[in-house]
Amino acid sequence: MSAHNDIDRVSGRLTTGHEWDGIKELNTPLPRWWVLTFYATIIWAFGYWVVYPAWPLVSGYTTGVLHTTNRAAVTANLAQLEALRGEKMKALGTASLADIEKDPALLTLARARGKAVFGDNCAPCHGSGAAGAKGYPNLNDDDWLWGGSLDQIMQTIQFGARSGHAKTHEGQMLAFGKDGVLKPDEIVTVANYVRSLSGLSTRNGFDAAKGEKIFAENCVACHGDGGKGNQVMGAPNLTDKIWLYGSDEATLIETISQGRSGVMPAWEGRLDPATIKAMAVYVHSLGGGK
Amino acid sequence: MTKNVTPKQLMSGDDDLPLYAPQKKIYPQRVSGTFRRAKWGLMAFCLGLYYLLPLLRWNRGLGAPDQAVLIDFPNQRFYFFFIELWPQEIYYLTGLLILAAFTLFLMNALGGRIWCGYLCPQTVWTDLLYAVERWTEGDRRARIKADAGPITVNRLARRVLKHAIWITIAWWTGGAWVLYFSDAPSLVKDLATFQAPAIAYIWIGILTASTYLLAGHAREQVCLYMCPWPRIQAALTDEWALNVTYKYDRGEPRCSVKKGLHLRSLGERAGDCIDCNQCVAVCPTSIDIRDGAQLGCIQCGLCIDACDNVMRKIGRPARLIGYDNDINMQRRTAGKTEIYKPIRARTVVYASLITVVCAVMLDALLTRSLLDVNVLHDRNPVAVKLSNGAIRNGYTLRFLNKRGFDRVIAVDVDGPANGQIHIVGVDSVTPDRPMIVLARDATTELRVLVTAPFDEKVEKTQPVKFRITDIGLGEVASATDHFVTP
Ligand code: SF4
Ligand code: SF4
Numbered sequence: 055m056s057a058h059n060d061i062d063r064v065s066g067r068l069t070t071g072h073e074w075d076g077i078k079e080l081n082t083p084l085p086r087w088w089v090l091t092f093y094a095t096i097i098w099a100f101g102y103w104v105v106y107p108a109w110p111l112v113s114g115y116t117t118g119v120l121h122t123t124n125r126a127a128v129t130a131n132l133a134q135l136e137a138l139r140g141e142k143m144k145a146l147g148t149a150s151l152a153d154i155e156k157d158p159a160l161l162t163l164a165r166a167r168g169k170a171v172f173g174d175n176c177a178p179c180h181g182s183g184a185a186g187a188k189g190y191p192n193l194n195d196d197d198w199l200w201g202g203s204l205d206q207i208m209q210t211i212q213f214g215a216r217s218g219h220a221k222t223h224e225g226q227m228l229a230f231g232k233d234g235v236l237k238p239d240e241i242v243t244v245a246n247y248v249r250s251l252s253g254l255s256t257r258n259g260f261d262a263a264k265g266e267k268i269f270a271e272n273c274v275a276c277h278g279d280g281g282k283g284n285q286v287m288g289a290p291n292l293t294d295k296i297w298l299y300g301s302d303e304a305t306l307i308e309t310i311s312q313g314r315s316g317v318m319p320a321w322e323g324r325l326d327p328a329t330i331k332a333m334a335v336y337v338h339s340l341g342g343g344k
Numbered sequence: 345m346t347k348n349v350t351p352k353q354l355m356s357g358d359d360d361l362p363l364y365a366p367q368k369k370i371y372p373q374r375v376s377g378t379f380r381r382a383k384w385g386l387m388a389f390c391l392g393l394y395y396l397l398p399l400l401r402w403n404r405g406l407g408a409p410d411q412a413v414l415i416d417f418p419n420q421r422f423y424f425f426f427i428e429l430w431p432q433e434i435y436y437l438t439g440l441l442i443l444a445a446f447t448l449f450l451m452n453a454l455g456g457r458i459w460c461g462y463l464c465p466q467t468v469w470t471d472l473l474y475a476v477e478r479w480t481e482g483d484r485r486a487r488i489k490a491d492a493g494p495i496t497v498n499r500l501a502r503r504v505l506k507h508a509i510w511i512t513i514a515w516w517t518g519g520a521w522v523l524y525f526s527d528a529p530s531l532v533k534d535l536a537t538f539q540a541p542a543i544a545y546i547w548i549g550i551l552t553a554s555t556y557l558l559a560g561h562a563r564e565q566v567c568l569y570m571c572p573w574p575r576i577q578a579a580l581t582d583e584w585a586l587n588v589t590y591k592y593d594r595g596e597p598r599c600s601v602k603k604g605l606h607l608r609s610l611g612e613r614a615g616d617c618i619d620c621n622q623c624v625a626v627c628p629t630s631i632d633i634r635d636g637a638q639l640g641c642i643q644c645g646l647c648i649d650a651c652d653n654v655m656r657k658i659g660r661p662a663r664l665i666g667y668d669n670d671i672n673m674q675r676r677t678a679g680k681t682e683i684y685k686p687i688r689a690r691t692v693v694y695a696s697l698i699t700v701v702c703a704v705m706l707d708a709l710l711t712r713s714l715l716d717v718n719v720l721h722d723r724n725p726v727a728v729k730l731s732n733g734a735i736r737n738g739y740t741l742r743f744l745n746k747r748g749f750d751r752v753i754a755v756d757v758d759g760p761a762n763g764q765i766h767i768v769g770v771d772s773v774t775p776d777r778p779m780i781v782l783a784r785d786a787t788t789e790l791r792v793l794v795t796a797p798f799d800e801k802v803e804k805t806q807p808v809k810f811r812i813t814d815i816g817l818g819e820v821a822s823a824t825d826h827f828v829t830p
Pocket of ligand 2: 590616617618
């Protein structure tokens, strides 16, 4: 600072000579340790430039002598994680589905793994808690289109439904109205008949006998006698209280006229076998499994 | 220590005291007497407790750690003699902290900063390192002389020895610390053979450094600048609290021994203080207690011992400096007798609060359940409709078995009318009363489903209560939640 030597009376220290409204600034140098630390950080920075990626260039960046990249670090971390999980996941891979459910440790593992994978892959359609939505089955209940045993659930996850996979579940709800198989008034009648199967109210003047006849001629083949459904065809049970698309008359008329053919993708090939197993166990343990 | 500058002095600018002074080196002198002895005793007790406690064994039976005091982070257990705490019981720590605060308040109301002077770890370790310093480098005079003189080999050797002992003590302090977190004998072995986890070495390093720096080098600086307690304490104290006080009513005017004798022989009044500065020489914060109560005084009582020794030599009554308060100062001046009132509103309130907190904690400890259950309702979906129209709710139940053995419990549900319970993964012999085995000293988490027929007449949400019963011991615990109908 300047060559004056104005000493502050109270502190007995030199001031910088600057004065604002009678307030003077003490000339208090930074502590030496602070200054040294500051220089050390500068030196450190130079070292850092050399060793690590630091400077952005026009296309790319300086990679530093270590060639560190975050991507490589993440990959390594993931590999480490896989190795860590490997042992346990191997146990899942070799155990049978039934054994997994009987072993508390394996069950916990399968449920945890299944839940995580479910959230990533299945939740978009079935919801995060597997509660389903219109057209997407609720996996918590006990109504299963393709069967609710462990093996059946596993099979559905593996190959899907109408997924295009060679072993996929096939089966279609035909479009009776669009294809001209049934006339509109017949559709209304059979819709009311279907409602009556599960104890729902029917339209005034609805002809039950006619409905039964139409049903027998067109629907029994898939939905079975009395509309109890057929899991081989994925044909829902029409006598229970659960409706995938809705049970009101308008929805039923739409279903019968337009047909339905929701798709469940096949997961084989996309998820490893142990994970698919874990998912089957998870879905089964949601409570609806048979 | 800088002398205090009053705002008035600052305003008038008529003081010659620097507001900021560089740290002065303090050379407290050795002293002997009642309070010094008390301090040695308390130091031995505190350090002994700290260094030896982790080595104490306590038989808890097979499979349980046999260390009396153990903080077991990996298994999330805290053991203190017969007490075993789980993470969800960490509120005991809150209770202990409240208790510690009230005890500190009570100590303060009775005798000022007793904590600072005798029990604070900073004081205890500083005192210990001071003792080492005196032993290696000599007492006050020798050290002042040595510091002023040139560096000699002898002096250097003493200094190196001092730091070596300091670091050894600091290292031992860090070593004892980590023993609280793992089985002490095996950890000692692992540490010695470099098999211990890195975290142990790191903590020993941290504690070694902090002990060495704080107790060895920062010393009174910690009390003066880093510790918040003096500020809080100043706000809590009252005129009844006993503090280390120079009884100026007795000591002033200061005069030499000779002059005092002379004055008294003439039947005139003479002060007892001979201005020998012994009280300042022994003070670990180097303050002059004769200036009155001040922040820098940690109330260690060493000046009392110093002055008592002086008084004994000159044949005057002891305790010119002693534990005293303003009220007695005034009463003596007015010729009245001294009175002490340890029992007064403030102390009674603190003592009762301490009693209440103790009672609550003891009650919680004695009646703490060794069997417990927590419930968490499924959020998505909240309720599921089954094909026969019945409604099912899913819950996650967490069972806590705090006993040292496995036990079988039955789970009952008191909930929706005709409700049925099913535990995922459990095939029950009695279908509506599943039984499960709870592993000892562990939590078990299970998914539980409750199904009830749909009934439009009942409320959309009804209370549901899970009741668990230990089949062998009959212990019962329960948790409540809701059963929801869509
Ligand atoms: S004034 Fe006395 S009691 Fe206070 S810190 Fe100094 S020696 Fe200890
Ligand atoms: S030690 Fe006692 S006599 Fe000596 S200066 Fe201090 S108060 Fe006075």
